[in-house]
Amino acid sequence: MKLSENELQELAQQLRCPDGESGLKVGEMMNFTNSNIIIKTIESLNIKNDDTLLEIGPGNGGHVKDIITIAKNITYFGIDISETMVEEAENINGDLENVSFRLTDGEHIPFSEKHFDAVFTCNTIYFWKDPQDYANEIARVMREGGIVSISFIPKSTMQKIPFAKYGFTLYDIESVTSLMQNTGLTIISVVTDTEMVRSTSGEKIEREFVVLTAKKQSNT
Numbered sequence: 001m002k003l004s005e006n007e008l009q010e011l012a013q014q015l016r017c018p019d020g021e022s023g024l025k026v027g028e029m030m031n032f033t034n035s036n037i038i039i040k041t042i043e044s045l046n047i048k049n050d051d052t053l054l055e056i057g058p059g060n061g062g063h064v065k066d067i068i069t070i071a072k073n074i075t076y077f078g079i080d081i082s083e084t085m086v087e088e089a090e091n092i093n094g095d096l097e098n099v100s101f102r103l104t105d106g107e108h109i110p111f112s113e114k115h116f117d118a119v120f121t122c123n124t125i126y127f128w129k130d131p132q133d134y135a136n137e138i139a140r141v142m143r144e145g146g147i148v149s150i151s152f153i154p155k156s157t158m159q160k161i162p163f164a165k166y167g168f169t170l171y172d173i174e175s176v177t178s179l180m181q182n183t184g185l186t187i188i189s190v191v192t193d194t195e196m197v198r199s200t201s202g203e204k205i206e207r208e209f210v211v212l213t214a215k216k217q218s219n220t
């Protein structure tokens with residue numbers, strides 16, 4: 001089914017900040033459609049026992065139960081700008097220990113410096129208001145030796161997705177590399193992959209995605 005321009009605009013807004021009943025549905029849909037990207041991003045972090053993790057924009061957090069069993073004594077924090085998603089993530093994950101979610105403004109990361117061993121974010125970079133400031137925030141909260149993985153669908157693919165013209169900032173690998181290098185982080189891997197997903201209008205499409213991983217060296 002082809003969506004009207006109004007429906008595409010509404011979907012784009014819900015992807016940016018899911019709200020209310022339709023936000024809950026979009027949250028479920030994202031967690032399903034993006035599961036492969038999320039899994040690949042988590043794998044790139046090499047999570048170890050006792051790690052403290054930050055996820056930016058977890059949506060409904062349906063994947064968090066699988067993260068905290070990867071190693072022993074993991075502490076997970078998820079920050080999101082959507083009240084609907086934070087509440088839903090708390091409902092879904094309420095029985096997990098050392099897991100918490102917090103509503104944030106999307107511009108500041110409300111943690112002290114050098115707090116996290118690993119930071120990750122899937123499909124949120126399109127919505128960062130001031131990308132360099134936010135990248136700096138990420139670098140600030142990472143411990144020395146810590147890593148960050150940012151996954152996104154590159155500009156070349158996004159340009160073919162009908163809702164992406166409504167409020168998405170599109171990135172290629174070079175622009176995300178520069179953003180992270182400007183914070184002083186060192187890029188350690190950039191993996192491009194493709195997958196088949198169902199589009200908003202129901203047909204199967206091939207989609208490219210990128211997982212970019214950077215490290216905070218001890219002298220940063």
Ligand SMILES: C[S@@+](CC[C@H](N)C(=O)[O-])C[C@H]1O[C@@H](n2cnc3c(N)ncnc32)[C@H](O)[C@@H]1O
Pocket residue numbers: 015016017018030031034038056057058059060079080081082085104105106107121122123124127128129
């Ligand atoms: C497109 S969804 C992606 C959800 C999930 N990460 C995934 O890949 O399926 C974007 C999520 O990030 C949140 N978000 C958008 N901008 C954000 C920001 N600057 N900081 C934190 N969360 C943000 C939205 O509320 C939403 O839950």
